[in-house]
Amino acid sequence: MSRAFTPKVVTANALIEGDVVYLTADDRWTRDHAEAELIEDEAHAQLRLLRADRQRDIVVGAYLADARQGAGGPEPVHFREAFRTRGPSNYPHGKQEAGHV
C-alpha cells in the first residue's frame, strides 16, 4: 500500500512584492491561506503546481506545502508555513500588518 497523501496547497512569492501567495481553486492568487485550494489528490497537486509554474510573470518559486482542513479553510501544518501566513514575530509587518490574519 502506498502512503496516504498529505493534503497540499500551492504556494509561492509574488513577483513584484515578494510576499507569500496561495493558489485558489478558481485560479487566483490569494494572500490568505484559508482561501487556498486544499488539494487532496497527488496527481491533481502536480497539475496545479505545473499551472503555477507557468505563471512566471506573477509568482516566483511555486511549491507544494502540507496543509490540513481547518474551521475557516485550509491551515498550514509546519511552523515555517504558519510563519509565512503571518510575517515576522518581532514586528507587526507582513501579512499581519495587511490584515490578512
Added chain:
Amino acid sequence: MYKYSDFDEAFVRQRNAQFRQQVERRVSGALTEEEFRPLRLMNGLYLQLHAYMLRVAIPYGTLSSAQMRQLALIAERWDKGYGHFTTRQNIQFNWPKLTDVPDMLDALGDVGMHAIQTSGNTIRNVTADHFAGAAADEIEDPRPTAELIRQWSTDHPEFQFLPRKFKIGVTGSPNDRAVTRSHDIGLRIVRGSGGRTGYEVLVGGGLGRTPMVAQVIRPFLKKADLLPYLEAIVSTYNLMGRRDNKYKARIKITVFENGMEKFRDAVDARFEQVKREFTGVDPAILAKIEHSFAPPAFRSAPGGGYETARKADPVFRAWTETNLVEHRAPGHAIVTVSLKAHGATPGDASAAQMRLLADLADKYSHGELRISHEQNVVLPHVHKSDLWALHAALKTQGLATANIGLVSDIIACPGMDYCALATARSIPIAQGIATHFKAIGLEEEIGALKIKISGCINACGHHHVGHIGILGLDRAGVENYQITLGGDHTENLTLGERAGPGFAYDEVVPAIERLLRAYLALRDDKAETFLEAYRRLGAEPFKAALYPAEAARDAA
C-alpha cells in the same frame, strides 16, 4: 575615509543601469526567474520568506555620516523604516519591492555604496576590525588593505564563479576583533624582523555546517606581495576546490582534504607565476589608499568634566564602563552604541536612529561610524569631554543601553522571522534572554559573556564561537535549540562543544538561566568570567545545570 574614484563611480552606475534593464525584462516576462535569479543575486537581491531582501555592502564596516543618512532615507522611502545590520558588517533591507530596487541602488550609488558581490560564489564584502584606526592596541589600520582587496576583488573576471562564496577578514591588532580565524582567508597585520609590517596569512577557516579554525599558510607576507599572493590562493582554490558537492565546496574542505602542505605547495607554485604579472602598480595604489585613511586631527583638550559627570550620574557611569574602549589618541574614547536595547531586535536600527547616529558622528566623531560584526554601531573618535552630551543625545532615541559585552549584547541572525534558509527563529530567543535577565537583575552580576544565536546550521549568528552558542533546528516539525559551550571568537578562536540534547523553544530561556546561575555559584570570584570558569571546570558542572534530571539520575 576612502572616496570613490571616477572609475568606481562609473562602474557602479553602469552596473545599476544594467540591473534596471534586467528588472524591466523580468517584469515584462522576457527573462524567466531561472535566468534572472543569478543576475539579482550578483546585485545583492535575495527572495526571502515574506519579501525580497537587499543586502548592501559596508566595506570593512566603515560608514560616513552622509552614507548613514542615505541608509535612513532608503529605509524610509522604500522599506518599512528600518534596516538590519549583519554579522558581516552589512545592512539588509527586509521589505523592498522588486521594481523599487533599481532606485534603491541608484540612491546607494549617490553616496558611494552598492550591493555588488554581497551574494553569490564570489569574494564577498571584506570585513575588518570595527575599531580600525582608533584602537590603542593596533599595529596598523587594516582598512587600506581591505579597500585594496575590495578594488581587486570587485568584478574580478576570474573569480565570479568560484566553487563557493569566499570571505576575507583583516585585523591590524593582535587582539582579533574581526574573527579572522573563521574566514576563508584571514589576514593579520604583524610586525616582522626589522620592524616592517606585513601579513600573517591564514586560510581555511569557516563556521557553518563543518566549522574549522583557519591555519597559517604563510607566517609573514610582504605587503607588496599581498595581491599576487591572494590571487594565487584564490586561483588555486578555484581549480582545486570541489564543485560536485555544495557542502564540500568551501576552501576549508579543499585545505582539509588535500592537507595544508599540498595546498601550500600549489599556492606557492602559482604565486611564482602570478607575481610576474603584477607590475607593482598595487603597492602604489595601496599607498594612495593609505593616504585617504589618514587619521583625523584629534583635538588636544582637557577632559572637560568627564570624571565629574561620571561621579554624579550612575546611569552615565554604567554606560562608560561597558560601552567605551581605549582610544589611541589621548583624551579620546571609542564608543560602541548598542543596538541591543532589552527586547529589541539585535542589529536593527530605525531611520530616526540612523539619522541621529549620523548627526552625532558629525558632531562628535569626525563624521565617521562603524558597524561591528557584533551588530552594534561604533563612533570611533569621541573626545571624552563630549561623552556626557553624546550619552544624553543617544538616550532620546533609545540608543544609550549600557550592555556591551554583557548577557543581552547577543548576536542573532534574522532566523525564520525573515530568512528562507532558516530552520528556526533566532530573534525572539535573543529578545527573551535579554528581557529575562534584565527582569531578574542578574546582567551586571554575570558580567562579560558572549551569547550567539543562529537559526540554522549555516551559522550566520556565529553560534560555534559564542561562550554560549544557540543553534535553532527543525526537529520533526518543531523548533529545537542546541546549546554549545566554551566557544571563543578572538585570536584564540575556539569552537564550542555541544552540551547535549536540544531544548524546545520555550525551554531555552530557563535553560540559560540554570546555566548562568550555576556559573555564579561556581566561579572563584566576580573577576572570573563565564568562559574562564568553563575552562577551569570543564563542561560537566554546566551540563549538570542544563540537564538536572539526567544529573540527578547519574548521581542516584
